[in-house]
Amino acid sequence: MVMSLEARYEEFWRQSIKQLNEVVKATGLPIAPDEKGQYSLWYDVREMRLRFSISVERIKRFFEGLREGKVYATRCRRCGRYYFPPQADCPYCKASDMDWVEVSGEGELLTYTVINTKPLTYSHYPDYVVAIARMREGFNVLAWLRVDDPKRVRVGMRVRLQVVRREPEGYLTYEFVPVEQ
Amino acid sequence: MWIRSVGVATGTANLSKRPDFIGLDAAYQAAEQAFKRIGIEHKDTWKYFDVADVHDCFTIAEVMAYEDLGFVERGMGIQLVRNEQTYKGGLIPVNLDGGLKAKGHPIGATGTSMAVEMTKQLRQGVEPRDRQADIYTGWALAHNVGGTGHYAYVTIYSLDKDGSPRVKPKR
Structure with a gap:
């Protein structure tokens, strides 16, 4: 069992x-x-349990997007910079004047690594690929790349960013998948 | 022994926000500040220093450090090693104490050990003697990185209280 x-x-x-x-x-x-x-x-005889909690109030549109199967970034209305993961504030303009934009999802792989030595709470996952891709819009995204065989991953390959459920926990997140050519 | 210059800079923790993965912007910026203060260009900087300690927390980090510090151009760092130019007697002897990977990396104490090593080197008091660098200009450099390049410090030591470093004699 x-x-x-x-x-x-x-x-x-x-x-x-x-x-x-x-x-x-x-x-x-x-x-x-x-x-x-x-x-x-x-070994400390007293146990400390720690689980972070953090306010997502100002970027909750992003999480609502995941529920709809969409990935959103923010874009500063003043300077046009994209932020992903989305930020509510632009540190360049020192302003909080953002648009929510759905990302195209089209990207090209810049770099990646295969994780085969995992922290305890990731130990139940099969080896996974952490990748960074350049999106069509011109910003980079870091996400897992879902592939059956990590040996077939190549820098420069086309990838698509999509909303997935991370199993077995079942929470919504985003991953890259290779685009068949 | 004088601390003639300290450069400090920060960089993003988020790898996806870095323009490239072939150097550490924080280290480059820290070097830029440190060199400006002593009046040298951020280029071919190997010629001003008798010895250096760089933050080789990983093998590639040492090669990137050579390039961020301007010892050589981007992409040429590996040639320094291949041609043994970072050895004692080379263009720029680096990590004669073994560096992080050989002597250990107790985080905060690593930076302190670099300060101690550069001081011993410039005073020509290194034991055992076979890892004492030849001292010509009396200038040394320590390069220390925190996190995955979130912060970097470049500290320049000298036996001279004033002035800019001279260029090492040709050998």
């Missing part, structure tokens, strides 16, 4: 804390060797 993500991480932490408690009981100190057994590490 496949364990849910939450359950998997809970189990990981439960095991870690159990081991730590055993070390403290046996030795009187929360000190244990690192993974390679090279260095002694101090």
